[in-house]
Amino acid sequence: MDMIEWRLQGVEFATCNCNWGCPCQFSSPPTQGKCEAVVSMRIDQGQFGEVNLDGLCWVGVFAWPGAIHQGNGSCQLYIEDKANPAQREALLTILSGQHSDPGANVFQIFSTTLSQLYEPQFVPISFAVDPDNRLATTSIAGVLEASGEPIRNPVTGMAQRARLTLPDGFEFTEAEMGSGSFATHGALAIASPKGHAHFARLHMTGHGVVR
Numbered sequence: 001m002d003m004i005e006w007r008l009q010g011v012e013f014a015t016c017n018c019n020w021g022c023p024c025q026f027s028s029p030p031t032q033g034k035c036e037a038v039v040s041m042r043i044d045q046g047q048f049g050e051v052n053l054d055g056l057c058w059v060g061v062f063a064w065p066g067a068i069h070q071g072n073g074s075c076q077l078y079i080e081d082k083a084n085p086a087q088r089e090a091l092l093t094i095l096s097g098q099h100s101d102p103g104a105n106v107f108q109i110f111s112t113t114l115s116q117l118y119e120p121q122f123v124p125i126s127f128a129v130d131p132d133n134r135l136a137t138t139s140i141a142g143v144l145e146a147s148g149e150p151i152r153n154p155v156t157g158m159a160q161r162a163r164l165t166l167p168d169g170f171e172f173t174e175a176e177m178g179s180g181s182f183a184t185h186g187a188l189a190i191a192s193p194k195g196h197a198h199f200a201r202l203h204m205t206g207h208g209v210v211r
Contacts, residue, residue: 004099006090008053009203009210010044012172013129013136013148015180017192020151024068025164035064035073036190038146038182040127040138041202048090048099056080057125058091059138061188064113074116076188078140081122092120100206106171118187131199134159134178146182148197164198173211175200 016022016037018030039060046053057080064073079091093099097111123143129136136148150159162177180197184190203210 004049006048006094007205008043008046010042011129012041012200012202014039015146015182015197018196020196022196029067035068037062042127051086051090056083057127061184063190068113071113073114074188075114076118076186077120079122080125104208105204131176134176134199143186144184148178148180151179172200
């Protein structure tokens with residue numbers, strides 16, 4: 001099967017149950033011994049072959065019993081309900097790691113670690129993110145709530161800024177670090193009251209992250 005060319009460019013908010021900074025970013029074991037995360041993105045510019053994906057949001061809920069690379073993970077995907085059938089199929093194809101070179105991006109890599117895929121849902125998604133100020137909210141009524149904010153100095157309470165640069169990263173090249181919380185109530189129910197968050201501007205294709 002010929003590879004269909006695609007591109008996603010937009011803003012991402014991700015939060016997980018690890019401590020701030022997330023040791024997974026440094027190839028260390030997850031803080032709690034397992035990885036649970038909610039990842040949200042708004043596609044500002046996107047294309048899958050001839051299918052335009054501009055303006056659509058998606059959310060992924062993930063859970064692994066150990067480190068991500070050890071596998072046996074579970075995933076529930078949510079696609080914004082305003083997506084038409086062609087857009088839904090295109091996004092599910094990209095997010096499941098298809099039409100990507102091996103190891104090229106986070107979607108393809110994550111797909112190799114998942115053993116349980118719940119039926120995708122097409123729902124209204126409320127999503128707002130400000131990467132520079134480390135602020136974000138993601139909401140799916142009755143199903144999911146996630147929020148992100150700056151890390152705060154434990155003495156003064158002032159917002160602190162930390163940024164992670166991964167020159168060879170498979171998700172982003174640079175992201176702002178923050179604090180995040182989430183709770184989900186769908187087929188995959190997970191929660192974290194205060195853990196890692198990152199805010200990034202993504203730009204990737206089936207061949208990798210565009211630097």
